[in-house]
Amino acid sequence: MRLMTLSLVFASLLSGQSVFQGTVTDTDGETLPGVQVFLKDTYVGTTTSMEGEFKIALPENSGVLVFSYIGYETQEVEVSSDTPTPFSVEMTVDVLKGDEVLVTGLASSVKRRNAANAVASVSGEELVGAPVQTLDAALNGKFAGVRVRHNSGAPGGGMSVNLRGVSTITGETQPLYVIDGVIVNNNTNQSGIDVVSAATGAGSARPQGQPANRISDFNPNDIESVEVLKGASAAAIYGAKATNGVIIITTKKGQAGKTRVNFSQKFGSSTVMKKVGTRDFTYQEAVDQFGASVADQGTRSGNGFKTYDYEDMLYGNTGALKETSVSLSGGSDKTQFYLSTQYLDEKSIVKNRFYERFSGRLNMNHRVSDRFKIASTAYLARTKSDRGITGNDNTNKSYNFSFGFTPNFVDIRQNADGSWPDHPTNPSNPLHTVEVLTNEETVNRATGSVSADYTVFRTGSSSFSLNSVFSGDYVGQLNEIFSPPELQDEKSKDNPGQSVLSNTHSLNTNVNFNGVFRTSFGDVKSTTTSGISYETLDWNYSSIMASGMVVTQTNIDQSASTSTLQSRRFQQDRGVFVQEELQVGDAVYVAASMRGDKSSTLGKTDEFNWYPKVAGSYQFGSMAGVFDNLKVRLAFGQTGNLPPPTAKYTSMAPYNIGGMGGLVSGGVAGFEDVEPERTTETEFGVDFSAFDKMVGVEFTVYNQNVEGLLLQVEEAPSTGFSTKWANAGKMTTDGVELGVTLNPVRSKSVNWLSKTTYYTSKAEITELKVDPYNTGGFATFLGAYRIEEGWDPHTIVGAELDANGNHVKLGNESPDFMMGFNNRVSFGDFSVVSHFDWKKGGQNVNLQELIADLGGTSVDYDDMDVDPDGQVSNGAYRTGNLGSVTTPYVQDAGYFRLSELSVMYNVPKSLMGSANVDRVQVGFTGRNLYQSTPYTGWNPDVSQFGNVGVGGSVDTGPYPLAKSMYLTLNVSF
């Protein structure tokens, strides 16, 4: 093997005819470094140097060289012994990304101009224009049809990513993340804070801790590009796990040539984006609300009191932000590497809360021969965060509950001697809690893959290659929560103090084998792909909850009592697929595929579930002197959503007494024949570019039908079960997506690129085999979601019934539409990027307002604009009608937000003198700098229940969102 390769190299060195060299420039004559130059359909290739020069040795003395560079149109140049050497190649900017290569199969790709689906994609540079803590946060606003929700503003994230609305009521809602061909773990693992807040019990099926998605462990700066397969018609090849769409991430790879170093340093600060305010009391109002004994604790000032800004004391911290990134890349013709490391240290808007991530990546590519190449990726990360205690709480300990119960005239600040006063109107003092309660999360993550491509044969018009990928993805997560015994609410317990220690170990493995057969006959090019995949998950969660802590000890054995919990999850999935793609000339592209999946989570584990796809596009080319290109596309496909692994089991739960172990019905009746939910999607689109690529439009309409909707439906509890699993409904979703790209100014000195996205989707339950029911939220009168035939499952109902006793629709959590406005202007050495997000409509159930109402402290408590009769104050009306009137708490949660702003300046080479650097860039960047919203809570994006399909939009006081500003320095040499 090695000998053969060496002799090949010698051979090519000896024959001077086969070496070609030249320079690559853009249309302005500027040289382009990093352009990939390959002999067509082979692995023989190189990259241009910093000066845009390349030199390539070909095995024969003629061939077709392919020049490709992200953001530029791909060029093919035929070379032969007649070609002058050196020669020059000019590349054109690909404003509308028609030449971008999209992943359409598990082992094949297509150019965007041919794609039959609206596949959204962005480059890494666009993705992290402004610094961003986590990968999922970076996706925000970049794609039409992709909604990224900040369930919580807590350090380290807690994001929900929804593609084309929701396709499930109870199942997995998050897209499949595929990084470099490997499915990665995006689990959410509970921290155990629910136990301390008593929001839910340990191991609840409906946790409320708003945990971070583990995709957040990845360093967004390592990303070369992201593609989003939004619906079943594009994602069918991923089969049973693809109903929520697929996010395909490609990380950066090294390029042959000089070793390039990129260094980036960012410093910044974060502050709370929005405050909710609190009620000001007159003395009499304070007496009426809390009694004279509390009112008299305040210091009188005029009619009212001297006041304290507790919202500022809780959330008014200025968090210091630091991010240092270094990457090296380079290599030889045969071996390339990309090595990066990043340290991120972000303090938060709440004192003592933080997020830290230290990560490293090494990607290697090696060409063994012109028929065989291997690649490996390795990523290690350690993250640590303290997320504090926010959101729902049955102990009045979280910052937000305590804040709601703290009138601004009582003084709960730390005493001069260092002790903390007891709170007169709440069981705990939040300032003390911020100071001493810790909720730390440490994650160790190791992800790696090895892949090999082998070309079995290659003739003039045909080739056959094999490809295999092996990967493993390990997450070790440690959560340590300590609620010290000196806290006011702990002191009142028999066993004061709590320590919760949770460990999660999770290992995913993937094995894929694919074969690709390419052939052409006449004008027709055919690509046939087939393969198998094998995936496993072994997830093991254990938690120890200790109470009665011995003074300041946090170790769980230093306690009076402990309880424990363990939960395991094994999953084994197998898939097979075959796909055929036909390209006829430049105009017609047709693809069809079939995927079969088996999974251990299904009732029938020995049968394949089949997911087909058919798609095509037709390009009309330039027309009428207006259109540069006009394409219509139509795609149809099916995907599945696997049931939770527990759905097929009917199990007993441990109930112990007096040291003896007992069992009681677990309350959930399993469904031993459980089937996957199946989504059928039809997508139609028209894309065109016009006026010499000044205008690009992508318009898509789609319809999704979900069958076998998996519901955990109520069972008559007298049977011993309170719920049971059933495939018991159908749902349909219709949506429209529009992307408009404008390039109105395109000159040598000034370039303005504007992208506007618009999308909307509407769901409806079309069949329900059970009686309509309410789900989500806490109780119907506190706002719940109605699952009823003919209704949008996102409909919010409450206590209000009409004359016939039917629920009245009070709102809907889905936005009317979402829009994104992205503008990039560069002039000379300056570039300005701004991104605005607009969410129109969509309601939340604002229970933080209820919390404040119950505490008598809501900011509009004394206003008079809620009672329809105009008789009583807002606070009195809302609490007085609690149980019969829910409407006031269902509130418009739309917003218009400046999500990203960056101003960068490229220091001209002339100013750098003789310094041996290629590029120095300085800039200011900011996130969430401005927001306009009618919503009165901290965060209109909130989801108390995390990544649920339906019923997330319930606000029990999440961690507020922060706005952040950075100064950035980037140096490349």
Place this chain on the structure above:
Amino acid sequence: MKFTKYILPLFLFAAACEDLDFPDPNSPSTASATVQSLVTGAEAGMRASLSNYLIGVSSVGREAYHFEPADPRYTGELIHGPLDPGGFVVYSSWNSRYRVVKNSRLLMEKSDDKGVEGFAKTVEAYQLLLALNMQNNNGVKIAPYNGLDSNPATKAEAFTEVAKLLDEASTALDGAGTAFSFKLSSGFSGFDTPSTFKQFNRALRGRVAVYMGEWDVALTALGQSFMDPAASMDKGVYHVFGSGQGDNANGMYENPNASYVRTMAHMSFKTDAEAGDPRYTSKVVERADTTTYDGLKSNLAVSVWSGAYDPIAVVRNEELVLLKAEANIGKGGDGLTEINAVRSAHGLSAVSTGGIDQLLHEKRYSLFMEGHRWVDMRRYSKTGSLPNDRSDRGDKVFDSFPLPEAETKGL
């Protein structure tokens, strides 16, 4: 070459990987549960949602308010309604009771042992009785527990079923030999053999007969129970608690001197108390500060239980003696002998007038927070005389909880 040498074996490896069909890695199945684990589970499960039950019936019966800052339903739904058939106030105790019933049914499927039958049917009857106490006029579900396929039994049918189960259990216990084949917790200390367990069974039967107005049946049953005016008033069967693995704490206990106490006695418990009644002074702590929540006020912290692992009575001697008084009053007597026996046990002077009002007063103070007040007042159509503190809100005392929503509609 390379294909057959390296790639093909990998295909074979993948194809040979383990089976996709395996049992639940987290929990045992119904089939694998043993008699002992079901008995222990039933005993432990009887404590589940017990505090929801006691807070629910005590709030409606105006023995106490539960001032839960994080949840307004305790002072909303329970005090002025409407009771939400889909809310936890209505369903949580119900669900827990029927999960225990499920254990009883599984026990009888798994074993022909008479002792097992005696235990299982007694437990089933007790669980149904608690559900019936709450749902009252709306009835409850009884065997065969096939969900929505059967309508709820009426109140009268349900009482008949409970009485029948207790009687069948009693018969089974008579034939169960001298010892059980399973172990019970310390809550059954003194009642853990078939013959002593039967005394517990008869105590429950006495309570049920009084509720049904069958005075002679009640007196017979009480006579076979452990009722003894001369014994400790606390003698009886208890739910016990512990800090062990998977065990529970007493959910009713709160430190009465904590900075904030949620369950606070109704102020009428103070105003209606006899001077020097130790049943008042030992069961509440008068706090210096008055808690105001949702328009309700109290400074009486409940102190019936003295620690987080204090047991809660299932049935105890004090109730049985008063049940006997009630049966005697029902038969036309004055119940004075038993009433004064209880008063004497607490160091109170004898009263000279008996009758139902005096009996209800004694039961209120003797069995405070143990789940009896509302049931007793209701049986004598006196719920109208329980206090409503927020007349402007339309507070009212309910006679029945609705059936949980899931019992009346679903798949």
